[in-house]
Amino acid sequence: MRSEKLASWRLIEYTTIAVEITGSIALGLVVAGSILALLGYDPARGIFLLVFGGLRNPDYLLSRAAFIAMTALAFSIPLLAGVFNIGGEGQMYLGGLAALLAAVYSGNAAVAILAGGLAGAALGLIIGALKAYRDVNEVVSAIMLNLTLFYVIVYAITAELYDPVAPHESIKVPKGARLGVIRFGGLKLHIIFPLMLALVAVAYYLLYHTKLGYEIRASGFSPKAARYAGIDPKKTSVYSMVIGGFFAGVGGALNVVGFTYYIDNLLTCMYGMGFTGIGVALMGRNNPIGVALASIFFSMLVLGGSRMQMLMRVPKEVADTLSGVIIVALSLPYAYRMLISYIRIRRMVGVGAEQHS
Amino acid sequence: MGGSQPAVEMRGITKVYPDGVVALRDVDFTVRKGEVHGLLGENGAGKTTLMRILYGEIEPSRGEIWIFGRRVKFRGPWDAIRQGVYMVYQQFSLVPAFTVLENLILASSSMGRAKLQDVRRKAEKIEREIGLEVPLNARVEELSVGVQQKAEILKALMSEAKILVLDEPTSVLTPIEVRELMKLLSRLREMGITIIFITHKLREAKEITDRITVLRRGRVVKVVETRDVSQEELAKMMVGREITFDITKKAAKAGAPLLAVKDLWVRDDRGLMAVKGVSFELRAREILSIVGVAGNGQRELVEAIVGIRPVEKGEVVFSGESITQMPPSEVYRRGLVYIPDSRAVGLILDFNVTDNSILTRLKQFLSGGRILWSEARRYSSRIVKEFNVLVDSLRTPVRHLSGGNQQRLLVGREVASNPKVIIAAEPTHGLDVAATEYIRSLLLKLRDEGKAVLLVSTDLDEVFQLSDRMAVIYEGQIMATGRPEDFTAEELGLLMGGVKCEAKS
Ligand SMILES: Nc1ncnc2c1ncn2[C@@H]1O[C@H](COP(=O)(O)OP(=O)(O)OP(=O)(O)O)[C@@H](O)[C@H]1O
Ligand SMILES: [Mg+2]
Numbered sequence: 070m071r072s073e074k075l076a077s078w079r080l081i082e083y084t085t086i087a088v089e090i091t092g093s094i095a096l097g098l099v100v101a102g103s104i105l106a107l108l109g110y111d112p113a114r115g116i117f118l119l120v121f122g123g124l125r126n127p128d129y130l131l132s133r134a135a136f137i138a139m140t141a142l143a144f145s146i147p148l149l150a151g152v153f154n155i156g157g158e159g160q161m162y163l164g165g166l167a168a169l170l171a172a173v174y175s176g177n178a179a180v181a182i183l184a185g186g187l188a189g190a191a192l193g194l195i196i197g198a199l200k201a202y203r204d205v206n207e208v209v210s211a212i213m214l215n216l217t218l219f220y221v222i223v224y225a226i227t228a229e230l231y232d233p234v235a236p237h238e239s240i241k242v243p244k245g246a247r248l249g250v251i252r253f254g255g256l257k258l259h260i261i262f263p264l265m266l267a268l269v270a271v272a273y274y275l276l277y278h279t280k281l282g283y284e285i286r287a288s289g290f291s292p293k294a295a296r297y298a299g300i301d302p303k304k305t306s307v308y309s310m311v312i313g314g315f316f317a318g319v320g321g322a323l324n325v326v327g328f329t330y331y332i333d334n335l336l337t338c339m340y341g342m343g344f345t346g347i348g349v350a351l352m353g354r355n356n357p358i359g360v361a362l363a364s365i366f367f368s369m370l371v372l373g374g375s376r377m378q379m380l381m382r383v384p385k386e387v388a389d390t391l392s393g394v395i396i397v398a399l400s401l402p403y404a405y406r407m408l409i410s411y412i413r414i415r416r417m418v419g420v421g422a423e424q425h426s
Numbered sequence: 427m428g429g430s431q432p433a434v435e436m437r438g439i440t441k442v443y444p445d446g447v448v449a450l451r452d453v454d455f456t457v458r459k460g461e462v463h464g465l466l467g468e469n470g471a472g473k474t475t476l477m478r479i480l481y482g483e484i485e486p487s488r489g490e491i492w493i494f495g496r497r498v499k500f501r502g503p504w505d506a507i508r509q510g511v512y513m514v515y516q517q518f519s520l521v522p523a524f525t526v527l528e529n530l531i532l533a534s535s536s537m538g539r540a541k542l543q544d545v546r547r548k549a550e551k552i553e554r555e556i557g558l559e560v561p562l563n564a565r566v567e568e569l570s571v572g573v574q575q576k577a578e579i580l581k582a583l584m585s586e587a588k589i590l591v592l593d594e595p596t597s598v599l600t601p602i603e604v605r606e607l608m609k610l611l612s613r614l615r616e617m618g619i620t621i622i623f624i625t626h627k628l629r630e631a632k633e634i635t636d637r638i639t640v641l642r643r644g645r646v647v648k649v650v651e652t653r654d655v656s657q658e659e660l661a662k663m664m665v666g667r668e669i670t671f672d673i674t675k676k677a678a679k680a681g682a683p684l685l686a687v688k689d690l691w692v693r694d695d696r697g698l699m700a701v702k703g704v705s706f707e708l709r710a711r712e713i714l715s716i717v718g719v720a721g722n723g724q725r726e727l728v729e730a731i732v733g734i735r736p737v738e739k740g741e742v743v744f745s746g747e748s749i750t751q752m753p754p755s756e757v758y759r760r761g762l763v764y765i766p767d768s769r770a771v772g773l774i775l776d777f778n779v780t781d782n783s784i785l786t787r788l789k790q791f792l793s794g795g796r797i798l799w800s801e802a803r804r805y806s807s808r809i810v811k812e813f814n815v816l817v818d819s820l821r822t823p824v825r826h827l828s829g830g831n832q833q834r835l836l837v838g839r840e841v842a843s844n845p846k847v848i849i850a851a852e853p854t855h856g857l858d859v860a861a862t863e864y865i866r867s868l869l870l871k872l873r874d875e876g877k878a879v880l881l882v883s884t885d886l887d888e889v890f891q892l893s894d895r896m897a898v899i900y901e902g903q904i905m906a907t908g909r910p911e912d913f914t915a916e917e918l919g920l921l922m923g924g925v926k927c928e929a930k931s
Contacts, residue, residue, distance in 0.1 A: 279795050280788060287785070290776045296734055297764075297771050298785045299755030 090399075097398030101391040108387065115377055119391055122376030123369040128250070128258050130368045132328050135265035136161075136339070138364035139320025140346025142272050143189070143313040145355040147197075149276065150309035151289040151302075156196050156211030157317040158343025159218040160189035164318025165325045165332055165339055166222050169230070169239060172246035172326055181246055182322045189318020190311045192218075197310025201303040207310075215343070219336065226334045239332045248327035261327035266361065268319065273357040275312070285309045317343060352399060370395060431495035433459045433589050433620040434480065439489035441475055441644075445826065447818060449475040451644045453489070457589070462611060462621045464631040464652065467641035468664055468858045469830025470816040473624050476641070477591050480622075481513040482506040493589070512587035516594055516829075516856075518578045522567035526560055526577045533581050545584070552583050556613045570721055572603035579610065590614065591622045594829070596630055597856055600719050600884045602919060608634050626830075626858050628657040640664055661859050669860055673867050673891060676874060680894065681710030684847050684878045685731075685762065690740035692723070692730040699738070700726040702902040708847065713869065713879040715893040717886070719922050723902035724882045725767070728849050732757045732764045745846065758786050763840040767851035767882070772836040775825040779817055780806040782824050783839055805842070813838030814861070829856040837865055841872070848872065851882040866892060886915065900924045 101119065102112035123130045143157040164185035171177075171184035192214060199205035230239045248264070250257040276282035288295040288302035288309075295302045321339060325331070329338045349367050353359030374388035434457040441450040450472045457463040465473050478484045480491065482500025491498050493509055500506045503513070520529045531545050549562060560577045561569070569577065575595060582590055596604045611621055611634055625631050631638060632652060640648045640663045648663050661669050685708040694700035700723040708714050716724055729735035731742050733754040742750045744762050758764070763786070766772045773782050780799070783806035784791045791802045806820050813834045817827055824832055833856050840848065850869065854862040869879050869892060883889050889896060890910050897907040898921040905921045906913075913921075 278797055278799070280792055280797065281795070283781075283788060283797060287774055287777070291770070291774045293771050294774045294785070297754070297766060298788070299733070299753050299758070 097395035118377040119373040123372030131262040133368040134364040141349040143317035145350035147313040150285040159215035160317035161321035164189040165321030168322030185322025186315040186319040190315040193310035193314020197307040435492040461636040464635035464638035470828040471641040510588035512582035513591040527562040680712040686743040691738040715881040715896040718899035761846035763845040809838040
């Protein structure tokens with residue numbers, strides 16, 4: 070009864086993916102280079118700086134990737150359950166603040182990170198529960214919370230938690246509660262990066278190897294089928310928001326406890342990273358491993374972009390456009406895929422028909 | 427052939443899906459103008475694939491298509507529709523919240539008030555001409571499946587379809603609706619419309635078609651004039667070997683009650699009472715059928731029994747214990763399982779075969795919150811083997827399986843768990859002849875082993891073939907219960923329509 074399969078398509082599949090990624094990066098670079106040339110900049114130097122400029126400071130690059138990966142997970146886990154968590158930004162702010170306070174009071178980094186995660190999770194719970202049980206649109210409530218939290222935290226830092234010595238900064242995370250750096254010879258790496266990798270692995274395990282992960286994915290794909298199987302899609306969507314919020318909160322905590330050691334009074338150290346996470350989540354196809362890779366790549370472009378601005382006097386807008394072009398190109402693989410499978414099928418049919426008829 | 431051009435000519439069609447499955451191999455398919463052409467074949471033979479290619483929904487990997495003598499290359503269904511080809515799927519393409527008329531306007535893609543009247547006038551004219559009765563102002567979601575199908579056909583005629591493709595149109599219909607559809611199709615044929623008709627019911631194929639093409643494993647095995655072949659011969663062509671239809675129901679003595687439903691009241695999704703005081707008892711070694719026109723509370727009844735839907739009032743007792751409002755997963759674990767009538771409910775189409783194999787039995791594959799994937803795979807491959815699910819790999823998303831193979835996986839998963847009571851809603855929905863016989867004899871075998879089956883089916887052949895007792899449901903109430911030999915088909919029809927006849931015990 071089995072329709073015969075043409076051999077070794079799996080091998081071809083992997084080759085295809087490799088071709089896809091190389092192809093899209095190449096295309097993105099060509100377009101970005103053309104834009105630079107059109108505007109009268111040296112395209113080769115611009116591209117070089119955009120892609121490799123960030124590598125001058127690999128530690129900073131990877132640390133940024135660590136925060137972004139967390140906010141990306143905060144978006145992608147609820148999305149798998151069918152909920153849009155736009156609230157990663159606010160969850161991250163609150164996580165950062167909670168981590169700061171916990172660090173000050175407990176003097177322990179683990180406690181601080183946990184506190185950050187729990188604060189984010191609490192926010193996720195509020196948004197998720199309002200959505201599931203009161204039919205409040207999660208996007209609206211999240212945006213309002215993001216805004217409110219921004220000002221609440223700015224207020225808290227400026228009015229209460231400021232550092233008397235440097236008033237635009239908050240009180241500092243005590244030495245004993247800071248996550249430091251690892252050194253290899255002359256190179257250093259903030260601990261938060263390996264910590265991020267571990268957390269991504271946890272997210273992967275959670276989604277693909279646990280009951281809860283299965284239920285999250287099932288509810289997202291088909292609430293009807295989930296209900297039939299005895300899964301409560303509403304409850305599951307709330308859990309997914311709690312987990313998402315937790316990761317965003319941890320993102321804020323990693324920032325404060327593991328990198329800046331304080332919060333500045335305009336939140337510049339965190340501002341926008343929650344939203345960036347959304348793009349990174351999509352680029353990583355909502356898969357934790359993809360998210361980890363995308364977060365590194367994204368940081369590379371951002372830092373490369375600022376390097377280009379600095380050295381070549383390219384306006385910030387142009388630098389951002391170029392990063393945008395490359396990101397769009399990377400999301401084109403679906404198009405390449407169709408093309409490749411078309412060519413592949415042509416070829417297989419040519420071979421297959423003769424062999425089998 | 428009379429010299430005139432064939433309506434459809436597909437030549438040398440080969441289709442390889444992106445994951446490497448060869449669904450069609452060098453298929454030649456010709457449909458004459460004005461005939462009803464049957465397309466038959468086992469589950470996974472490639473029928474739907476061939477028609478989706480004709481409809482421009484997917485591209486053939488190789489081959490040519492000619493419509494009325496003109497070479498065509500459709501870029502998508504809209505292109506096909508423009509050239510007079512229209513395909514009616516099982517999942518209709520109507521917007522449920524719109525009225526029929528609004529759907530027609532949507533399809534006519536014309537704007538403005540003046541057009542609205544045009545569309546209405548044209549629709550009414552077509553309805554008059556072919557005696558089609560579809561309430562234009564009713565919202566689609568309020569119509570029965572049969573009427574929705576008519577609306578879909580009306581939509582096809584509005585777009586001046588000359589070739590109409592129907593993929594298993596009868597599998598969701600009641601016998602009366604099937605008869606009406608057959609009449610409608612004859613009328614369309616008289617009007618010169620060419621019809622391609624996919625079905626697994628050989629009797630229907632025999633009745634309505636002029637010629638039949640039989641596919642097997644992606645190849646054409648035979649093209650025949652319908653009057654020259656018997657149903658048995660058709661079955662043999664499809665499967666490639668003689669198949670025997672010997673479902674014999676041995677007399678059985680019903681045992682102890684396994685499932686009792688007492689004065690059950692249940693609301694539907696809109697909050698209206700859909701089940702109004704239903705009571706019955708199901709005993710070991712018994713098959714009880716719930717018979718009725720779809721939408722008379724059958725779904726709400728069974729969903730309430732297994733705990734998916736809240737119970738308004740009443741009690742459900744399973745093996746002597748009350749399971750009223752128990753979570754479904756607990757109900758399933760105790761050995762009361764449910765095969766829903768929709769594959770989109772029973773399966774998660776974007777999950778792969780292994781994922782789906784544990785959907786209703788997740789707890790069994792857990793060790794402290796962790797899923798034991800290797801055990802899940804073992805269970806999954808057992809189902810695939812035992813129930814002949816045609817699939818390349820357990821990692822294939824279920825969406826890529828043919829309709830019948832999805833059904834095999836669904837039924838297989840529930841039966842493989844060794845349950846005590848099976849609630850089976852349309853269990854042979856979309857299955858080919860052999861698989862249908864297999865599932866039916868399996869249900870009988872389970873009954874003989876001391877289990878019980880609650881069968882919910884609109885297929886009266888199936889009901890008469892399998893049931894020990896039947897209960898007719900109408901608007902949420904049981905109209906009559908009895909043994910199959912107590913009812914004639916006519917009486918059953920009346921009862922299903924809400925007409926009570928006297929003195930039926
Ligand atoms: N989107 C897809 N991707 C990969 N394989 C597919 C896809 N759709 C169908 N197939 C495979 O192609 C083959 C033919 O499927 P098709 O749906 O045409 O069968 P069918 O004759 O309509 O069967 P049924 O009677 O069960 O509906 C099957 O082996 C199926 O698994
Ligand atoms: Mg099919």
